[in-house]
Amino acid sequence: MALEIAANCEAIRAKACAWQHGRLAATIIRMHPFRAVALGSVALLLFPLTAATAGDYHPGQTYFGREKYIEYLAGDLPVILSAPHGGREKPDELPDREAGTFAFDTNTQELARAVAEELHKRTGHWPHVIICRVHRRKLDCNREIVEAAAGNPLAEQAWMEFQGFIDAAHATVARQHGRGFYIDLHAHGHTEQRCELGYLHSAEQLALSDEELSAPPYPAESSLKAIAALGRLPYAELIRGPNSFGALLEQQGFLCSPSPSNPHPNAPYFRGGYNTARHARDAAPVAGLQIETNSRGVRDTAESRNKFARALASTLETYLQMHVGVSLVPPRKPAVPQAAPSSRPVQPATPPPGGRLFRRGRRVITAGPDFRS
Numbered sequence: 001m002a003l004e005i006a007a008n009c010e011a012i013r014a015k016a017c018a019w020q021h022g023r024l025a026a027t028i029i030r031m032h033p034f035r036a037v038a039l040g041s042v043a044l045l046l047f048p049l050t051a052a053t054a055g056d057y058h059p060g061q062t063y064f065g066r067e068k069y070i071e072y073l074a075g076d077l078p079v080i081l082s083a084p085h086g087g088r089e090k091p092d093e094l095p096d097r098e099a100g101t102f103a104f105d106t107n108t109q110e111l112a113r114a115v116a117e118e119l120h121k122r123t124g125h126w127p128h129v130i131i132c133r134v135h136r137r138k139l140d141c142n143r144e145i146v147e148a149a150a151g152n153p154l155a156e157q158a159w160m161e162f163q164g165f166i167d168a169a170h171a172t173v174a175r176q177h178g179r180g181f182y183i184d185l186h187a188h189g190h191t192e193q194r195c196e197l198g199y200l201h202s203a204e205q206l207a208l209s210d211e212e213l214s215a216p217p218y219p220a221e222s223s224l225k226a227i228a229a230l231g232r233l234p235y236a237e238l239i240r241g242p243n244s245f246g247a248l249l250e251q252q253g254f255l256c257s258p259s260p261s262n263p264h265p266n267a268p269y270f271r272g273g274y275n276t277a278r279h280a281r282d283a284a285p286v287a288g289l290q291i292e293t294n295s296r297g298v299r300d301t302a303e304s305r306n307k308f309a310r311a312l313a314s315t316l317e318t319y320l321q322m323h324v325g326v327s328l329v330p331p332r333k334p335a336v337p338q339a340a341p342s343s344r345p346v347q348p349a350t351p352p353p354g355g356r357l358f359r360r361g362r363r364v365i366t367a368g369p370d371f372r373s
């Protein structure tokens with residue numbers, strides 16, 4: 001059953017989440033609708049709210065933010081999926097954005113739903129799935145709030161609901177499983193027909209040798225930071241070795257980059273954006289990545305999506321057991337009302353400036369602001 005929650009600001013008892021300012025804001029505030037309007041976009045920027053502290057989340061149940069712009073399928077598996085660019089709705093109350101990127105990621109919300117169904121079929125439990133149902137022309141849920149919402153308070157609220165649902169999912173995963181894995185699902189239209197796996201490294205960085213890539217600063221800049229910190233494998237092996245995510249997904253029949261078959265992606269290559277930084281790199285004990293899917297045979301038809309969902313579920317089963325140390329089996333505790341949104345300390349997602357640095361005589365390449373999807 002779908003419940004509509006957080007329908008307006010006066011119903012929200014929200015926890016301020018100052019991730020983009022690099023600090024934890026523990027203040028609990030109650031927004032009043034008139035006050036919210038008066039505060040305007042500047043205040044919303046300073047105090048981005050999580051959307052849904054109003055109630056508990058139950059696995060398998062769907063929750064919505066205001067006007068159903070944002071959808072959250074609550075889960076109990078250590079897997080979180082988001083689809084920020086698969087929305088089709090174009091409500092009149094949200095103005096078209098005039099700056100940024102507007103490309104719609106065709107069928108990615110359907111792909112996320114197919115993966116959720118497949119995981120449920122296998123395990124009897126649900127991953128957490130967060131979907132933006134609004135078209136990217138109106139809201140970009142994979143950018144910081146200024147570019148994402150273009151100053152519109154209603155778009156800003158939807159953005160905060162999207163991010164808040166993911167924060168809530170992270171808190172639940174950490175509490176129930178200790179560790180977990182986040183995937184931000186996208187769609188690319190590049191000529192090369194592969195799934196581009198974004199770990200926040202540029203194509204130029206991935207052209208480094210294994211030895212260079214495994215050395216600082218790259219492991220700590222990665223969306224796999226929490227896994228790399230365990231030190232079980234040289235970092236480059238996590239990215240493109242025989243047990244990397246790309247290797248495992250290729251074994252299931254879907255070409256990837258980076259992977260053993262294609263360790264150095266060719267540009268254009270999407271390396272991961274705001275969500276991958278916020279909800280994977282800076283979200284220990286959760287790690288993750290961005291998957292940019294090609295269309296043909298992956299998301300173009302329901303049959304393709306179901307096939308890819310089976311492959312991704314198999315990949316996750318192996319990968320989580322091998323690298324994350326958690327299993328896609330029933331949680332230790334029975335399904336219970338879940339945690340309030342995360343209060344984890346977080347860091348800014350601001351991408352580093354482009355260009356090269358030289359440190360201790362060794363070349364270090366920064367990822368730069370482009371190719372964020």
Ligand SMILES: [Zn+2]
Binds near residue numbers: 085105185186187373
């Ligand atoms: Zn996208």
